[in-house]
Amino acid sequence: MSTGYIAFVQPLQTASFVELLALFVLLFLALGITKAVYNAFFHPLAPMPGPKLYAISPFPISLSRLQGRVPYKFAELHEKYGPIVRVGPDEVSCAGPTSFKDLYGPRYGKGGPLTRDSRAATVKEKFGAVGMFQAGVQEHAQIRRQLNPAFSEKASREQEPLVMGYINAMVQKLRDASAKGGPVDIEKYTMWTTFDIQGDLVFGENVFKCIEQEQYHPWLSICMAYFTSGIYTHALNDISPWALWIWQKLFIPKSFAEAQDYHLKTTLDLVDKRMATKETDHPDYMSFVISESKAGEVLTKEQMYANAQMLVTAGSETVATAAATTLFLLLIHPEAMDRAKREVRSTFTSEQDITAASVTTLSYLVAAIDESMRVWAPVATSFHPRQVSSGGCVVDGYFIPEGSMIGIHNHAIGRLERYFKDAEKFVPERWLGDERYANDSREVFQPFSSGPLNCLGLTMGRMETRVILAKLIYNFDIELMPESRNWLDDQKNYIAWHKPPLMVKLTPVH
Numbered sequence: 001m002s003t004g005y006i007a008f009v010q011p012l013q014t015a016s017f018v019e020l021l022a023l024f025v026l027l028f029l030a031l032g033i034t035k036a037v038y039n040a041f042f043h044p045l046a047p048m049p050g051p052k053l054y055a056i057s058p059f060p061i062s063l064s065r066l067q068g069r070v071p072y073k074f075a076e077l078h079e080k081y082g083p084i085v086r087v088g089p090d091e092v093s094c095a096g097p098t099s100f101k102d103l104y105g106p107r108y109g110k111g112g113p114l115t116r117d118s119r120a121a122t123v124k125e126k127f128g129a130v131g132m133f134q135a136g137v138q139e140h141a142q143i144r145r146q147l148n149p150a151f152s153e154k155a156s157r158e159q160e161p162l163v164m165g166y167i168n169a170m171v172q173k174l175r176d177a178s179a180k181g182g183p184v185d186i187e188k189y190t191m192w193t194t195f196d197i198q199g200d201l202v203f204g205e206n207v208f209k210c211i212e213q214e215q216y217h218p219w220l221s222i223c224m225a226y227f228t229s230g231i232y233t234h235a236l237n238d239i240s241p242w243a244l245w246i247w248q249k250l251f252i253p254k255s256f257a258e259a260q261d262y263h264l265k266t267t268l269d270l271v272d273k274r275m276a277t278k279e280t281d282h283p284d285y286m287s288f289v290i291s292e293s294k295a296g297e298v299l300t301k302e303q304m305y306a307n308a309q310m311l312v313t314a315g316s317e318t319v320a321t322a323a324a325t326t327l328f329l330l331l332i333h334p335e336a337m338d339r340a341k342r343e344v345r346s347t348f349t350s351e352q353d354i355t356a357a358s359v360t361t362l363s364y365l366v367a368a369i370d371e372s373m374r375v376w377a378p379v380a381t382s383f384h385p386r387q388v389s390s391g392g393c394v395v396d397g398y399f400i401p402e403g404s405m406i407g408i409h410n411h412a413i414g415r416l417e418r419y420f421k422d423a424e425k426f427v428p429e430r431w432l433g434d435e436r437y438a439n440d441s442r443e444v445f446q447p448f449s450s451g452p453l454n455c456l457g458l459t460m461g462r463m464e465t466r467v468i469l470a471k472l473i474y475n476f477d478i479e480l481m482p483e484s485r486n487w488l489d490d491q492k493n494y495i496a497w498h499k500p501p502l503m504v505k506l507t508p509v510h
Contacts, residue, residue, distance in 0.1 A: 039089045044401035050077065050086035058088045058238040065235035068492025071380040071411035078412040084398045088238070091405045093382075095412040096396030097419070097444050103395060103408060104451030126264070128302035131310050132456075140452070143307065146299045147456060150201075150285035156459050158283045159201065160356050163464060166196045169211045171351075171471055178506035183481045187324045187502035190468060194316035194323075195220050197464065202311045203270045204280040204287075222263040223313050225256070227495040271304045285311065315457045317496050318378040322461075323468045324502055326372035328487050329426045331480040331504070336428060340365050344473045351474060351510065359466040365473075367431035369465055373447040374414040375426055380493050382407025410447060411493075419444050479505040 036056040040046065045055070054060050054077075064073040074093050077085045083096030094103065130136075132143050149155065170193040177184045192210035195217070199208040208217040229252075236244040274286055290298055299307075330337040343364045348354055360366070388404045400406055417423045419441040420430070430437035448455035455461065472478065481503035492498045 043089065045086050045090070045092065045404060048086035048092065048398065049081040049084065051081075054087050055089060058091075061087045061091065062235040062238045065231050068231075068494050068498065071377075071409070071493050074381065074409045075412040075415045078409075078416060083396045088405070090403065092395075092400055092407075093412070094395055094406060094408045095416065095444075097441055098396050099408050099413075100444075100446045100450040102393070103406070104449065104453045127305040129300065129306040131306040133310055143299070143303060144452070144456065146289060146303075147285070147307075149288040149291070151456050151459065152288070153459060155283065155285075155288045156356070156463060159460070160463075162200060162282050162284075163197055163356075163460075163467070166193050166200070166211060167464075167467055167471055168351075169193075169196075170468075171475055173211055173214065174472075174476070174506055175508055178476070178508060183503040183505050185501040186327065186472075186478075186504045186506075187320070187499050190320040190323045191317070192216070193468065194320045194464060195312070198312045198316040200282075201284045201315075202274075202286075202308055204274045204277060204284045207270060218259075219263060219266050220312075222259050223309055224317075224496065225259070226263075226309075227313075229256075231494040267308050268305060271301060271308055275301055275304065313496075314455075315461060319461045319464045319468075321376075321378040321497055321499070322369060322373055322465045324499065325376045325378075325488070326369050326465070326469060327472065327478070327504075328480070328484075328502060329372050329375065330368060331478060332485070333426055336368060336426070337478075340368055340469075341473055344470050348470075348474055351471065354467060354470050354474060356463045356467065359463070359470050362466065362470060363432065364428060365466065365469060367428040369462075369469070370431050370445070370447075371426055371428045374420065374445055375424075376488060376497075377410035377414055377447055378497070379447070379449075380411035380497065381409050381495070408449075413444050413446075475508060475510050477507040477509055479507070481505060 039056050040052050043055070048055075051060075061070070061073070064070050074085075074087070074095070077087065077093065078095040083094065083099070085093045085095075087093045096102075130139055130143075132140055132147075135143055170189050174184065174186075174189060189211070192214070196206060196208055196210050196212075199217075200206050206212070208220060210217060210220070232247065233244060236247050274284075280287060286304075330340055343362055347362060348358070386406060388400050388402050388406055390402050392399055392401045392404075394400070395406070413419065415423050421437050421440060427434070427437070430440055431442075446454075448458045448461070484501065484503045487500060487502055491500070
């Protein structure tokens with residue numbers, strides 16, 4: 001045995017417990033300091049703009065995620081540091097004029113930056129297949145190709161009676177509620193309506209009955225809890241796998257695991273039932289997927305398991321958020337509400353005139369919806385951040401090295417004065433040719449994403465939002481209650497916005 005080895009080991013053998021503990025603490029601190037210095041000054045992302053504290057450790061951005069404040073924090077960072085910001089040791093946030101084109105444009109799938117994200121293995125283990133949000137380039141393209149027939153213009157036209165039926169049911173429930181004289185939480189009704197629509201389109205029947213029963217179905221409540229749980233898992237794992245383990249073992253109640261089991265079983269049962277049904281009495285997503293797909297390209301049962309939750313929640317929560325937020329912004333801007341009201345009530349002489357086609361002529365209401373989504377993006381942060389693939393990529397003129405996590409954040413983009421004059425203000429006129437806003441960078445406004453990753457249900461989502469608002473404005477005079485005057489203030493975001501009640505008084509006019 002070498003004398004050097006003996007000289008190194010002997011002091012350790014004779015050291016006291018306190019001395020050994022102190023040594024390990026010093027080593028731990030030395031490693032931490034070394035890593036911090038490397039991350040700040042020698043890491044491949046070191047030249048990237050951003051606060052050094054965020055470059056050193058994932059803790060600051062993880063804390064914002066845990067607090068539900070990531071949209072606000074990203075907007076603040078992009079305002080200060082520019083279109084590309086390093087928000088973690090290995091994470092980059094994009095809010096630039098060409099971010100969507102660079103990430104999701106021609107290079108997507110051809111050596112471009114996006115690879116499958118880290119949740120894919122978990123989803124595949126759970127359902128036997130990967131969902132669209134977790135799929136890699138080729139898998140995503142395949143699933144999207146299989147689902148496309150269900151979201152075509154033809155499908156939307158044939159599904160319109162189903163959509164109208166649920167929206168009309170919402171209007172009737174609101175009439176009944178208004179007759180009682182008290183205020184109503186209009187946000188709940190928009191959520192119930194859109195969840196019912198998507199549930200029927202995915203599963204072929206009115207499975208949730210939210211509007212009918214005026215309450216959330218447990219399956220939906222668990223979906224929303226999943227969003228929060230997913231953000232906590234992401235944030236804590238970034239801080240330390242030990243932090244995640246402690247949270248899972250000590251702070252997640254047994255009831256949540258039971259709820260997960262219920263949600264999984266219900267999803268499997270609903271998918272099994274729909275796929276065993278050859279025909280339904282109305283067109284839903286599966287009827288188009290089956291009838292218009294090429295041989296061998298129909299979604300498997302496992303793929304439907306993996307995508308069912310996405311199809312329901314992505315097509316409902318975002319639409320409800322857009323509708324409720326637009327209504328709120330119109331209500332706190334009386335001149336805008338008056339203009340929308342005049343437009344709707346002068347265009348339609350009866351409620352039956354309000355259709356998917358006719359609402360496209362409501363130029364001011366359409367502009368108000370777009371402005372609402374700019375001010376308060378329904379999908380505020382990157383829904384599916386991805387890892388930069390081999391060779392790296394260039395985004396908005398910055399080279400992003402391979403291995404980096406990257407995402408685009410709509411809330412930040414919409415709030416930046418460099419793209420939109422009076423960015424904090426609600427001004428629908430900016431979308432109607434107002435010369436004051438002629439220099440706005442409208443091309444950065446992509447609330448439904450773009451390219452191969454754009455929203456599959458864009459057509460349906462726009463139609464639902466317009467019809468819901470047109471029918472509300474046509475049928476009711478709407479007064480915002482004092483307790484909801486600050487409805488948008490400090491809403492937390494865990495993928496979805498956590499919205500408080502939006503209390504209004506409704507007075508029927510038709």
